[in-house]
Amino acid sequence: METVTTDREACWLTTESSKPRTEKLLLSLVGDAPMFATIRRLCQNHAAKFFVETAITDRDTGKSNVIIGTWTSLGKESTPNLGSEGYTIFSEEGRLWIVAEEERGLLYGFYHFLKEIQLGTPLLEISAQEKPANVFRMINHWDNMDGSVERGYAGRSLFFEGGSFTKDEDCMRSYAELLSSVGINALTINNVNVHEQESALITNRWLPEVAWLAKLFQEYGLTLFLSINYASPITIGGLDTADPLETSVADWWERQVERIYGSIPSFGGFVVKADSEHRPGPFSYGRTHADGANMLAKALKPYGGHLFWRCFVYDCLQDWRDRSTDRARAAYDHFAPLDGAFADNVILQIKSGPMDFQVREAVSPLIGALKQTKHVIELQITQEYTGQQIDVCYLPPQWKEILDFDTHANGKDTTVADLVSGRANGGFGQGMTAVVNTGRDENWTGHSFAQANLYGYGQLAWNPKRCLHAIAEEWADRTYPYLPKNVRKTIVSIQECSWIVYESYTSPLGIGWMVNPGHHYGPNVNGYEFSPWGTYHFSDRNGLGVDRTRKGSNYVSQYAEPVGSRYENLQTCPDELLLFFHHVPYTHVLTSGKTVIQHIYDSHFDGVEQVKAFIAAWESHKQELPEALYQHVRVKFDAQLANAVEWRDQVNTYYYRMSGIEDKHGRTIYR
Ligand code: BDP
Structure with a gap:
């Protein structure tokens, strides 16, 4: 079996200090929170290197300059309610206090402190009052045993190899951190x-291995869930059915859940991709998704477990036969009619767009x-x-656009962020989850710049209103503190436009x-x-795009008004989603003033030039970059350029042949 590398390359958490501080850190952990063991370890592994000397005591000796504890353990009066994960950081009588209601708040407070220490903030100027916007800030691994x-795209699984668990404690702890x-x-x-x-x-x-991992992650405030096979009663239970309304099936699940919680009291529950x-x-038995989900949720309920049930349900074997078979309609068509039919520990998991994580899609109308x-x-x-x-494709700008999208679900200003956080719907929104990008590669994410996507996801899940630019800068400052400021600036500006360039x-x-x-x-x-996946562009000699208007698949009607009408109307449909909603001639004029065909040519030529500009910017810093980082990114950029050229040539050639319309700038289109 391949060994797991624990000697990780720098990331935002582990980079060395470029400007060591001049103070000592005298830290008091007051109280008996089990989380203190974690905080102690984090302090030794990450904070200590910034100070000339570090000492940790388990009570306030009066000499410490940083004190951590709950309001109760410190005997202090609590400030506004920041919940179980919130925290306050303030200075008082020349000392810094990190205080929370509960121990998970202390953990996040300590991370905040660590961030400020890395960024060079003077100790007594650190100040915060934070609480996460979302209940669940989850990630999903798509790892196989x-x-x-x-x-x-970041190497093999962190958890599994050769049909078993890797069980590398150092690696798991670094990852949990x-x-x-x-x-x-x-x-x-x-x-x-x-x-x-x-x-x-x-x-x-x-289960013993799962329990070991669950316990380790719990030390970092992370709750472990498992994805399960809906047909488990048959595949591992020896029953001949998985019908959710069969008592034998429900009983079987109850017994499994009881056993799981017997070994893992902190177990979070299940995630299910069904049908x-x-x-x-449940469709195999003529049952609804509510029948299927509720049966599992009932088994989890006594233990406080949750059932995440995915709404990525569509028929991948049908073609576009008529308007009802537009794949974009599927999640809403399946789940909107079941609203209110799910148990209160079922959480529907809705992909951000109605299709599947494309570079640009409309926001799923099921949200709202x-x-x-x-x-x-x-x-x-x-x-x-x-x-x-x-x-390079830095995704927080895409997510921010989605989160800021006004669904009009409860009238104007009902943003996706407000819905998923529960603010706009009395708590039915439970937060965010995401398919993660990490693996066993030394830098966790394959491309070092891709670490920023995980960083940005965490930041937006905590606070969807955070300024995107601040997130990008903070990530670069923490990850590459040893690079000159102007180089970090270049990295940030490449990241910030990379999604649009990729598009x-x-x-x-x-x-x-x-x-x-x-x-x-x-x-x-x-x-x-x-092929029958429901993913078409319908290009022919006259035009291109998918007609999802009322005359087409009528997908637009799944949106609240006036969103649906805005997409329906060619004049008000945003350019960047035009072909998602409309089938138009190549000569259709966009709101930008360009024809569709000219836009296709221009954007593909520009995209390649932008990638060349990324490379030129990187080359201009060659002398200031460590060789390994320079090479790592340069190799990726070369591959990106080759990819961009291929996209440009195939797409432009295809549409030149389809439309017969010349590029008005007379550039050579590979024919
Ligand atoms: C698609 C992926 C596929 C996943 C599926 C899903 O191509 O590998 O299984 O999504 O989300 O994007 O279930």
């Missing part, structure tokens, strides 16, 4: 596509349509459709899907055009 990672340092508080460790091997994770064969892409589900059902939004940090951690050389105007089937990297204009 053979060590492979579905849609993983990485996640909790950005406020992530829950995770699944195995793929939503649960194959035979992983079905056994809930059996006694593997989707060949996975089993659920008024009486708990739900989270699901994002994709792993760059399946966005460059696979070869191309410009790939599929145009929201049309999506022109990727190679299967692995999803690189262009293949018709790769998905003639």
